[in-house]
Amino acid sequence: MKSKKLYNSITNIREEIIEQADNYRFKKHNKSAWISSLVAAVLVFAIVSGIIIHNGFFVPTTKPIQTNNITDTEPAKNIKETVSSTEEDLPEYAIACPQYPIMAQYPSNGSQIEYDVWFEDVQKQRRNLYFTDDLNYFFTQSTQEFLSSNGNENYVYSPLNVYMALAMLAEITDGNSRQQILDLLNCENIATLRRQSSDLWNANYRDDGASSCVLASSLWLNENINYVQDTMDILAQKYYASSYSGKMGSNEFNDALHQWLNEQTGDLLKEQAGDINFDPRTIIALATTVLFESNWTDKFDEEKNTEDVFHSPNGDVDCTYMNQSNCQNLYYGDDFTSICKYMELGSMWFILPDENISAQELLYNEQVMDFILKGEEWENQKSLEVNETIPKFDVVSDIDLSQGLKNMGITDVFDSTISDFSPTTTDVDEISVTKASHSARVVIDEEGCVATAFTVIFATSGAKLAEEEIDFILNRPFIFVIKGESGLPLFIGIVNTP
Amino acid sequence: MEDKEIISLYFERNEQAIEQTDIKYGLLCRKIAMNILCKIEDAQECVNDTYLAAWNSMPPQNPTSLKTFLGRITRNISISKFRANHAKKRYSTMETMLSELDDCVPDTFDVEKQVEEAMLSQYISEWLDSLTDLDRTLFVRRYWYGDSNKTLARKCGFTQNKMASYMFKLRVALKSFLEKEGVSF
Numbered sequence: 001m002k003s004k005k006l007y008n009s010i011t012n013i014r015e016e017i018i019e020q021a022d023n024y025r026f027k028k029h030n031k032s033a034w035i036s037s038l039v040a041a042v043l044v045f046a047i048v049s050g051i052i053i054h055n056g057f058f059v060p061t062t063k064p065i066q067t068n069n070i071t072d073t074e075p076a077k078n079i080k081e082t083v084s085s086t087e088e089d090l091p092e093y094a095i096a097c098p099q100y101p102i103m104a105q106y107p108s109n110g111s112q113i114e115y116d117v118w119f120e121d122v123q124k125q126r127r128n129l130y131f132t133d134d135l136n137y138f139f140t141q142s143t144q145e146f147l148s149s150n151g152n153e154n155y156v157y158s159p160l161n162v163y164m165a166l167a168m169l170a171e172i173t174d175g176n177s178r179q180q181i182l183d184l185l186n187c188e189n190i191a192t193l194r195r196q197s198s199d200l201w202n203a204n205y206r207d208d209g210a211s212s213c214v215l216a217s218s219l220w221l222n223e224n225i226n227y228v229q230d231t232m233d234i235l236a237q238k239y240y241a242s243s244y245s246g247k248m249g250s251n252e253f254n255d256a257l258h259q260w261l262n263e264q265t266g267d268l269l270k271e272q273a274g275d276i277n278f279d280p281r282t283i284i285a286l287a288t289t290v291l292f293e294s295n296w297t298d299k300f301d302e303e304k305n306t307e308d309v310f311h312s313p314n315g316d317v318d319c320t321y322m323n324q325s326n327c328q329n330l331y332y333g334d335d336f337t338s339i340c341k342y343m344e345l346g347s348m349w350f351i352l353p354d355e356n357i358s359a360q361e362l363l364y365n366e367q368v369m370d371f372i373l374k375g376e377e378w379e380n381q382k383s384l385e386v387n388e389t390i391p392k393f394d395v396v397s398d399i400d401l402s403q404g405l406k407n408m409g410i411t412d413v414f415d416s417t418i419s420d421f422s423p424t425t426t427d428v429d430e431i432s433v434t435k436a437s438h439s440a441r442v443v444i445d446e447e448g449c450v451a452t453a454f455t456v457i458f459a460t461s462g463a464k465l466a467e468e469e470i471d472f473i474l475n476r477p478f479i480f481v482i483k484g485e486s487g488l489p490l491f492i493g494i495v496n497t498p
Numbered sequence: 499m500e501d502k503e504i505i506s507l508y509f510e511r512n513e514q515a516i517e518q519t520d521i522k523y524g525l526l527c528r529k530i531a532m533n534i535l536c537k538i539e540d541a542q543e544c545v546n547d548t549y550l551a552a553w554n555s556m557p558p559q560n561p562t563s564l565k566t567f568l569g570r571i572t573r574n575i576s577i578s579k580f581r582a583n584h585a586k587k588r589y590s591t592m593e594t595m596l597s598e599l600d601d602c603v604p605d606t607f608d609v610e611k612q613v614e615e616a617m618l619s620q621y622i623s624e625w626l627d628s629l630t631d632l633d634r635t636l637f638v639r640r641y642w643y644g645d646s647n648k649t650l651a652r653k654c655g656f657t658q659n660k661m662a663s664y665m666f667k668l669r670v671a672l673k674s675f676l677e678k679e680g681v682s683f
Contacts, residue, residue, distance in 0.1 A: 012570070
């Protein structure tokens, strides 16, 4: 390959040129303005997912059972000294806690040394996600399943958040219950799933004071059951999940759950979190969250905002639009056009369906799903002067995952007569998932984006591109995708009404 | 420790040489390797191999710039590892960098057959000499040190879009220079 020959030739350019480049002092333009803007506004993206698992009666003891029944456990990850503990969270209930990496703060004073330290920490989080193609199956299937409603509401879904919830559900189940989840996640066995979950968590993790992307997980156990400590330890090591034990149905334990959810979602889903309560029959509950905050690299100027109409399926609504012109790539396919807005962490993609296509329909277009996963590698793109007109929006959605999971082949965990939760407890028979819900919220403004989501799972007993300049106006329903540092979709949503 | 002192340790076969090299240039080597391989374990392996190669080559070699000497070894080892382990999407950062460099190679030019890499290095050095300090630095930091466009954009205070466009213009300029110098026939 010619470029590789060129690479070798560049390796051998004159020494003084290499030295000069290393010693060159860049003039930083507007750095301080960028830092201060982080305080002013961010893009936040929040999702919470949860699963609640119940059975019909209680058993008496509260101590963990130490077992060796998990034979394919990999050695615990060698977490270096540079980690922080989350043990201080809800200490009265905690039975296992993960340790998060400590990340150097992004330097606010332009110090090269501090920058190098920060950069090295960022590099440490990078992972070789060789299994991306395997994930694409789940991302495509689940996005189509959960965003397929024909309603006119807004929809937000975090594939990565639900992936982590399902991975944990696979970890606390066995037999066919586990196998059905592994099949959906396109994963060969539980050891591979552990490795992949850990890599995904790390590849997306960022908490450097300037941007953040944190995937948090927790397991909530009925204090009246014996639980398998080995499983709790694996959840902490591989899924960075905390485990708590308490009195199901009590106000105190419900408050603890709400506190955890609100902390992990930056209080952006307080109303939704307040509706999640344990039943006295709840045996196990899983909760996973993602909180993403970042600024645009190229912020919008509020003075250029305009007021205009957005053509919602529910009727025209007034809306504030942010405007900006940039020479940038316009991506296109048979039924859509798209642009990418870069953020300090990751990117946000806006996909506008052609006028005769609805956003929901577009998600069933294989080309679009392929585009969402490929992003910058998409072959149909052109560099143009793009006049962007993007509505400010704050969208929230709640999705009941149960039927969708069943449609995708996860059925055993919903049936107490055949489900297998033995890796978690052998005290209680006939446990089944009784609730699986997902809430998410995304807010964007001139400065950036904030997004969050949670999943809770409970179990109980019993293109026209000839011009060099184009107007890209999102004044009708559109799809958005937020990608994190790993390049994988953190959030996918449909805005029907900004 | 000064470079000369570190090099002396190599010549004395003193193992402190490796330790001092790691203290002074470990971060640089890891950054270069990471920019190519995107995987901390592989990058660390390349850095370790770099130290071994340095140990084996000094003496007889006595580099004038230890930094450049080590950087070149790291680049060579990292690209070898990249090629050995290469699989689709495994090292997307490197793929992107190589794909961008394709812009600089004239269509009719077969580097391997017609010009030795050393001669091409000379041409590129000459072209870099003709650039402004900023342009030269950006090109070398992108294609020698392997810094990402995002990192460079941050350092300059540019947007990522602007940096991508800037680098594209530099690549086109190099291509034009190579054609003008007879690399294209």
